[in-house]
Amino acid sequence: MKILSKAKFLLLALAIISVSCSETKIEEKESVDYVNPYMGNISHLLVPTFPTIHLPNSLLRVCPERRDFTGDLINGLPLVVTSHRGSSAFNLSPFQGEEKDIKPVISYSYDQEKLTPYSYSVYLDEQDTEVRYALSHQAALYELDFTQDGPAYLILNSRNGSMKWDGEAVSGYQSLDNNTRVYLYLKTELTPESISVLKENSLVKETIANGRNACVVLEFENGTKNLILRYGISFISEDQAKNNYIREVRDQDLKSLWAEGRRIWNEALDKLEIQGGTDNERSVFYTSLYRTYERPVCISEDGNYYSAFDGTVHSDKGTPFYTDDWIWDSYRAHHPLNILIDPKKEEDILHSFVEMATQMENNWWPTFPEITGDSRRMNSNHGVASVIDAYSKGLKGFDLEKAYLACKGAIMEKTLAPWSGMPAGKLDQFYRDHGYIPALKVGKIEDIPEVHSFEKRQPVAVTLGTSYDEWCLSQIAIELGETDDYNYFMKSSFNYRNLFNSETGFFHPKDNDGKFVEPFDYKFSGGMGAREYYGENNAWVYRWDVQHNVADLISLMGGKENFIENLDAMFSEPLGRSKYAFYAKLPDHTGNVGQFSMANEPSLHIPYLYNYAGQPWKTQKRIRKLINEWFRNDLMGVPGDEDGGGMSAFVVFSAMGFYPVTPGMPVYNIGSPIFEKSTIHLDNGKDFVITAKNVSYENKYIQSATLNGKLIDKPWFNHSDMSEGGELILEMGSKANKTWGSLVNDAPPSLKVE
Numbered sequence: 001m002k003i004l005s006k007a008k009f010l011l012l013a014l015a016i017i018s019v020s021c022s023e024t025k026i027e028e029k030e031s032v033d034y035v036n037p038y039m040g041n042i043s044h045l046l047v048p049t050f051p052t053i054h055l056p057n058s059l060l061r062v063c064p065e066r067r068d069f070t071g072d073l074i075n076g077l078p079l080v081v082t083s084h085r086g087s088s089a090f091n092l093s094p095f096q097g098e099e100k101d102i103k104p105v106i107s108y109s110y111d112q113e114k115l116t117p118y119s120y121s122v123y124l125d126e127q128d129t130e131v132r133y134a135l136s137h138q139a140a141l142y143e144l145d146f147t148q149d150g151p152a153y154l155i156l157n158s159r160n161g162s163m164k165w166d167g168e169a170v171s172g173y174q175s176l177d178n179n180t181r182v183y184l185y186l187k188t189e190l191t192p193e194s195i196s197v198l199k200e201n202s203l204v205k206e207t208i209a210n211g212r213n214a215c216v217v218l219e220f221e222n223g224t225k226n227l228i229l230r231y232g233i234s235f236i237s238e239d240q241a242k243n244n245y246i247r248e249v250r251d252q253d254l255k256s257l258w259a260e261g262r263r264i265w266n267e268a269l270d271k272l273e274i275q276g277g278t279d280n281e282r283s284v285f286y287t288s289l290y291r292t293y294e295r296p297v298c299i300s301e302d303g304n305y306y307s308a309f310d311g312t313v314h315s316d317k318g319t320p321f322y323t324d325d326w327i328w329d330s331y332r333a334h335h336p337l338n339i340l341i342d343p344k345k346e347e348d349i350l351h352s353f354v355e356m357a358t359q360m361e362n363n364w365w366p367t368f369p370e371i372t373g374d375s376r377r378m379n380s381n382h383g384v385a386s387v388i389d390a391y392s393k394g395l396k397g398f399d400l401e402k403a404y405l406a407c408k409g410a411i412m413e414k415t416l417a418p419w420s421g422m423p424a425g426k427l428d429q430f431y432r433d434h435g436y437i438p439a440l441k442v443g444k445i446e447d448i449p450e451v452h453s454f455e456k457r458q459p460v461a462v463t464l465g466t467s468y469d470e471w472c473l474s475q476i477a478i479e480l481g482e483t484d485d486y487n488y489f490m491k492s493s494f495n496y497r498n499l500f501n502s503e504t505g506f507f508h509p510k511d512n513d514g515k516f517v518e519p520f521d522y523k524f525s526g527g528m529g530a531r532e533y534y535g536e537n538n539a540w541v542y543r544w545d546v547q548h549n550v551a552d553l554i555s556l557m558g559g560k561e562n563f564i565e566n567l568d569a570m571f572s573e574p575l576g577r578s579k580y581a582f583y584a585k586l587p588d589h590t591g592n593v594g595q596f597s598m599a600n601e602p603s604l605h606i607p608y609l610y611n612y613a614g615q616p617w618k619t620q621k622r623i624r625k626l627i628n629e630w631f632r633n634d635l636m637g638v639p640g641d642e643d644g645g646g647m648s649a650f651v652v653f654s655a656m657g658f659y660p661v662t663p664g665m666p667v668y669n670i671g672s673p674i675f676e677k678s679t680i681h682l683d684n685g686k687d688f689v690i691t692a693k694n695v696s697y698e699n700k701y702i703q704s705a706t707l708n709g710k711l712i713d714k715p716w717f718n719h720s721d722m723s724e725g726g727e728l729i730l731e732m733g734s735k736a737n738k739t740w741g742s743l744v745n746d747a748p749p750s751l752k753v754e
Helices: 006-023 238-248 254-269 279-291 334-341 343-359 383-392 400-412 426-434 459-479 483-492 495-499 550-556 560-572 579-585 606-613 616-630 646-656
Strands: 073-075 077-081 088-095 107-109 111-116 119-124 129-135 139-146 152-165 170-175 181-188 194-199 202-204 208-220 226-234 272-275 304-307 312-315 667-670 677-681 687-693 701-707 710-712 716-718 726-733
Touching (some): 088 139, 088 170, 088 181, 152 194, 152 226, 170 238, 181 238, 226 238, 254 279, 272 646, 304 343, 312 343, 334 343, 383 400, 383 459, 400 459, 459 483, 459 495, 550 560, 550 606, 560 616, 616 646, 616 667, 616 701, 646 677
Antiparallel strands (some): 139 226, 152 170, 152 208, 181 226, 272 677, 677 687, 701 710
């Protein structure tokens, strides 16, 4: 036998390895595989994200019911979540054991949880039960594997409503707020051996349960090892829930639903295609994009929908009806993102808002439309921004005149007091007469009935926010030829000036005598959440809340140098107290870099403001730093209260390299892209591509740029530059090009000083 030399042996081994590797099929990740629903599931301070299983913008959403990711127990198995806060309507509790241990909702010790946007599985370890789950838009399927001896039970609970067994299936409802109900129809493949209801912790041989923790208990024979159940959900009726079950899951199995859910998610996520970046950066990007599909939700069911805005079932007349949209958050980036990747959906959403307004008593544009109606939360009425933003970017599939009347009514007829749906009163008349919301004098007791006892007046936040809203109204008015309205609202859009303190460079509350409130601390005055003067954030954040007229803000601050100096100071100014003391006073003002709060939406546009003052390189630096620090592919990877897409849309835009600072102006500010190439597959079949040459972690600074083949020096571009497809090419480097975009004429557009 001939012995191979060491060199020949090594070459032969390498050849075998090479052939082996070439024959091994490496499966590439698809977009949905990058989604990590657990990102942000542990909150830095307030509400975490929830690992929600749902199809894009669909009525049916579920998530494991626990306080946050660290919760040691899950409370039953969810059947539907009625808001993004993780609160379930109905609970399903599979159980094996002694009858005396049956409760309305079983809390389970669990392990081996696996969750994707379209699937769920978990092992209930003390019960020795395997759970697998798949869902469609309005119906879903559970598959349960039991291992213990003895009968298997299913406990079906409505926390406040009714449940019944009709001989074939369980149906019922749960009452929500504002006379709204969610209905259930659920059918098991196996016929139960007996039916009971739970009364005072005992099983009673009845088939109907009503009231608090209304429970129907299905008992299956000894030896039951596998149980499949399918159910439908509706906001219209039990019959409609049954129809949804029949249409979507009756003839489906777990694997077919998983496959279809995966296809639907990839189709939605693939509207934005990225190349380059690390796996973690891709996960942050696609997880953020997934979050933007959590809300609003389409509640049309076979062409009809229940509206909590008038308590009536309506025909949608061929246009899907959407609700559950917290517009105070979502107008900033979430709605503008919809315009780019799904303009038809955005038109349908705005049409839905028009319908809501007409269904409500006063025809006022909604502010926080939820499943249960408009909760009128937060301050200002920023839904008007979404109207003009869509219209200015070419979306015409909604009635602009009806939208204008409803928006105008919400600002002129409804009170501007935060968290209130009351008609305008003395506070509002003062604003009309004097151009600002007055702060209470120190020591004075609130006597305005429309002011919320906890949320207070928020006079600076409301004055600044309403100035912007009135600018938005002026832009709609001129489109409709309403010249008098245009002139009135354009003048009012400068009302922010009335609270600017030229000696300090801050927006400072005034009392009803026109005097600045003194003494004053721009970090801490205003009580809990600074609500007596601002809103959730302090004066350092609201210092920049003039999105529609940054040029004038620069002028008020004494020019570009002072403006830049003030911006820089925000990112370096210390908290001024211990973290404990700071966050005890300002719990929403987290994700801090100095006084900047990455965790609260009024801050989202601030890093881009350097573009307006001749130093876009600082925008590039800030954006990259903030994204890298605060948005990560881990359990604490979201800095604050992510309200179902508003903050995540900021990440999606910024990672691609641009951002809509002023919704209502069809303009985008350029930042610093993370990926080598980002492609937006537009609804018209064309693509807009952002190419970042030589981009890397270090190479975050723009050296030069071309837009659709032409050299540009300005750090912004128009919506029209991308709406028909095209390419933005950015040459990136590790050191700032401080001259690019630095000239006065390079600044993004805003209103001129009047």
